[in-house]
Amino acid sequence: MTSTTNWKPTATKLTPSLDKETGNLWACKIAMVLLLGMQFSLIFTRAINWDEFHFYGQVIQFSLGQLHSPLQTIHVHAFAWLTSIPGNYIDRIIVARIPMFACEIVTIACITMLARRFTHLTNALICALCYLSMGFVLQHGMSFRVDPLVTSCLMAALVILARARWSWWVIAALAALIGLAGMITIKAVLFTPAFLGVGWMRWNDDGRDRTMTVQMILAGLGAVAVFALLYLWHNHSLTTGSFHVDESATNNTAVARSAAGNPADTSHEARKIMTRSTHDMFFLGVPPYLAMIVKAASLAPLLTGLIIIAPFVIARSRLASAARLALVGLWLPVLTLAFYRNTAGYYYAFMLAPVCVACVPAIAWLSRRFGSWLIILVLLVTAFPVWLKDDREVLGNQRAVVTGVERMFPSPVSYFDHSGMISTFPKANGFMTPWGLERYRAEGVETYRRAMNAGPVPLLIDNDYMIHAVLENPEEKILLSRDAAALRDNYVRFWGPVLLAGKTIAPKTVGAHEFLVPGEYRVEGAALTLDDKTLKVGEIVQISRGAHELANQGSATARLIWNEIADEPDGIAPDGRLWIGY
Numbered sequence: 001m002t003s004t005t006n007w008k009p010t011a012t013k014l015t016p017s018l019d020k021e022t023g024n025l026w027a028c029k030i031a032m033v034l035l036l037g038m039q040f041s042l043i044f045t046r047a048i049n050w051d052e053f054h055f056y057g058q059v060i061q062f063s064l065g066q067l068h069s070p071l072q073t074i075h076v077h078a079f080a081w082l083t084s085i086p087g088n089y090i091d092r093i094i095v096a097r098i099p100m101f102a103c104e105i106v107t108i109a110c111i112t113m114l115a116r117r118f119t120h121l122t123n124a125l126i127c128a129l130c131y132l133s134m135g136f137v138l139q140h141g142m143s144f145r146v147d148p149l150v151t152s153c154l155m156a157a158l159v160i161l162a163r164a165r166w167s168w169w170v171i172a173a174l175a176a177l178i179g180l181a182g183m184i185t186i187k188a189v190l191f192t193p194a195f196l197g198v199g200w201m202r203w204n205d206d207g208r209d210r211t212m213t214v215q216m217i218l219a220g221l222g223a224v225a226v227f228a229l230l231y232l233w234h235n236h237s238l239t240t241g242s243f244h245v246d247e248s249a250t251n252n253t254a255v256a257r258s259a260a261g262n263p264a265d266t267s268h269e270a271r272k273i274m275t276r277s278t279h280d281m282f283f284l285g286v287p288p289y290l291a292m293i294v295k296a297a298s299l300a301p302l303l304t305g306l307i308i309i310a311p312f313v314i315a316r317s318r319l320a321s322a323a324r325l326a327l328v329g330l331w332l333p334v335l336t337l338a339f340y341r342n343t344a345g346y347y348y349a350f351m352l353a354p355v356c357v358a359c360v361p362a363i364a365w366l367s368r369r370f371g372s373w374l375i376i377l378v379l380l381v382t383a384f385p386v387w388l389k390d391d392r393e394v395l396g397n398q399r400a401v402v403t404g405v406e407r408m409f410p411s412p413v414s415y416f417d418h419s420g421m422i423s424t425f426p427k428a429n430g431f432m433t434p435w436g437l438e439r440y441r442a443e444g445v446e447t448y449r450r451a452m453n454a455g456p457v458p459l460l461i462d463n464d465y466m467i468h469a470v471l472e473n474p475e476e477k478i479l480l481s482r483d484a485a486a487l488r489d490n491y492v493r494f495w496g497p498v499l500l501a502g503k504t505i506a507p508k509t510v511g512a513h514e515f516l517v518p519g520e521y522r523v524e525g526a527a528l529t530l531d532d533k534t535l536k537v538g539e540i541v542q543i544s545r546g547a548h549e550l551a552n553q554g555s556a557t558a559r560l561i562w563n564e565i566a567d568e569p570d571g572i573a574p575d576g577r578l579w580i581g582y
Contacts, residue, residue: 024372024373027373035138038383039132040101042142043101047391049579051346058075088402090395090399098142104132107155108132110152110155110159111124111356114330115357130303130306130359133383134299135300135382135383135386136349136582138383138386145346150350154194157177161199161219162198162202176222179230180226187281187350194329197332199216201325282339287337302382307334310327314328314362330355391577391580394577394580400574401574403569404498405498405569407567408566410566415459417463428451429448448479461497471499489514495569497573500562503515505552507526508553511550513549515547519542520540520564521540521562522563523536523541523559525557528550528551528554541560543560
């Protein structure tokens, strides 16, 4: 099926002389290679973001048959192979960044092709350079998370909608890309204005042809059908265990084998995600990430200026009205910063892709006045310090912690941490995002104590300022008071950021202590009395859950510490940062 009219754009392109365009193309290409080279190096040197650990953790859960959510987890099928390659979690996430980098290259190509619909090649390439040189995009555009995947799908769909000659294959491709994007992440809906604007332009380009109307409707219905089919297939793979349970993903073979027989309650999890998304995705008032918006603007002052003036330049441009409306639709996603909650640094790699295309008239206006060379130079000058100042020491700290924990616990144990840093171990608490903690406090359920009562949680990793604040400051209100007290009273520092279940008993004290982590403990520091039984330094004792009386009659501090570790970590514990902030 093909449209009855050939595609002939009615919009006037913003075009300079051929000689001037040719003279600037090489500058654009060289700048693009430089920026891509800088970003490619960050794949191997930039610290793993907490979201990347969480994203990889979903792959691990799927490989073990423990993934329960059918929404926003479709990526686990594409990355299931990660669990079988050599190395630890850090190595595997770094490898996974390479396909994400490829997705970003697709996005950059799509930005160029879509911008080419409105202008000449040099300006189109500058649109792509504006995107890639933006600080947050340079840092997070190749991150192992949903944004590179969904952005490449949606931008490819926009290019098809704007430029392809329609046929059954084109309709199928458009439907597949949009449906897949919706399964990757619900926030794909934030591109709706872009699709409406570009769709309107294309419909007008084809003379508002009835056949084109039917084709667009079919593409929309097809996208819904693809989403539904992918959901049913993915949900089936979770509920029936029709996947490969990979014992290599964890050293605990029993855990892997038992997981295959535990079908997941996926419908309940899907309802929870939809409820949370509709309730918590948006906000009214001051943006929770206002400081990050300010930082984003400071990292890309030229792009910020272009975005601000874009609507005015679009309105005054010589483009046809349908093309101007398309550019407005592509620009509108920037307004999501005013109502969409989850707009941390990585969000800009998603949101800015269509917005940079919308800056075409502003770029053309600026190029005429100052020349393309100057724009390209400014973009490079603002991007280079972001790349240069990236803290490359943090990745080594992360490796040390992961390696140290694996040495201590060859078989997985339950643990608390911020984001799931030890991906093959069962994480006993939720992902400690501001959004997640807000919901946790609103519900008022003591989930940390509940987890400790459900089974031993011998490991706590102090890998975020929120955990550190809870441990060091009893006045902090980050966690519910009894949950916070449970962490402070049941763990002692063992090796840098690694804490083990234990108690510290001050000299000349007697009192009852609640043990929430039953198991084998070792006495350190000084002899003490446990429930009228005298214990010497180095002695090992089995302690049950519940209240026990501890007495330290000596002059030195004593402590009981979890004894069930295979070996101590090698080397000195890292004392630097474990994360890079946005």
